[in-house]
Amino acid sequence: MRIVCFGDSLTRGISYVKGRLRIIKENYPSSLAKLTESLPFVEVLNKGVFNDNSDLLVSRVQKDVMSENPDIVLIEVGGNDCNFHWEEVAKNPEGDHEPIVPIERYLENITQLVKQVQDKHVTPFLLTLPPLDPARYYRSIADRFGPSIGHFVSQVGGIEHWHGMYNRQLKKLAEDLKVPLIDVRSYIKSAGDLEHLISDDGIHLTSEGYQHMSKAIFSDLKKHLAKQTLSQP
Template sequence: MDLSVCVFGDSVSKGVIFDSVLKKYTLLRDSFANRISGSFPVMIRNYSIFGCTVTKGMDLLRRHWNELSNFDYTVLEFGGNDCDFDWADISENPEREHLPKTPVGIFEQKYTELIEQVKRSGSRPVLLTLPPIDAKRYFAWISKGLNAGAILKFLGDIEHIYRWHERYNLAVCRVAKECSVPLIDISSAFLEKHNYQTLLCEDGIHPNENGHRLISGVIGDTIRNLRTATA
């Protein structure tokens, strides 16, 4: 019997990449979700949207609440936008206190609530960790047209962006453990590569086509193990 899966997340799970030739964001035809549905007997409905945070994800889930019971699994992928800042505001006021879109404590709380909602629907939640970012490329990206020196003053050092993003990745791992839900480790698959940065787009944060191929391989291994265990 084919598995049915729905996905809630941000632009990474949506399959958004930055096209360096066209100089704009586009949808990748061979995104990891599309590659999985084309390689396995899995029906995937992707509800992910560009820029989605865990708060917006909760609203999105409520909108599709009546559909969730139709899916064996609900894959959740959040954190990349939650940890983001208003860089334009930081550029103008680097010494002022600035909060991310979702402070990490609230992120964990809301993610836990989201997981519990999925469980109540009858579907089984599965979490994805976050692909790592390239701090140097991402810093160059977010500071375009802004005061890069002011942003760097706020950060302290460029690699702080990587560490901050990783805090949210660790939060995802904690939430998965505390809620006793499966976690598919995307992060390690990237970090095992000698130069994982080649798997990211020009913006330093979105996986490129090769990055999506890597993600689909990790998820594919999980599906094979699941099918073996239930055979």
């Protein structure tokens, strides 16, 4: 059985370490691969790309995912979709700014990804958006683009507001599409102090956070595989 982990930098395994963004070995696909060693004939592939959003996932799903002939595709995306062009916000903090991928297009993209996967008789799983730490996130953004973004954040909630909205709409879409959804967001929040699970940029996970993310995924996958086994004649 081949499992493809498809998503953005949280799938790729980016963390903020010693003042820099780095790819760490203890990412969620590699941790998931270790957990699945107890299951026979399971292979886990990492198809995460730094800074991807759902537009970009749609553009590369055939080349990067379906060409691998997967049995299961884990779709994780949304943190970059609901983010903003902060350099534009900094120049005009009192203006109107939309997320990089507006919510309507985000949901359309997810629907398209699900259908493309299902059309090949492959099982898609949607992952909720992992939690963020808004205080540390905005501190890192202000350090890069200046404190003027504070006005915009205070007026519209910035990514914190949109992050929660996109996550709620994703969960509703999963229900409407009758697609399994793995709530990594709630699992990570309940796993311990977010200061240790989310890195200093406030949005990428630490190695410990990625390990908890993989445990949540593995737990749901085991249930799915058990049901599959029981349903076979």
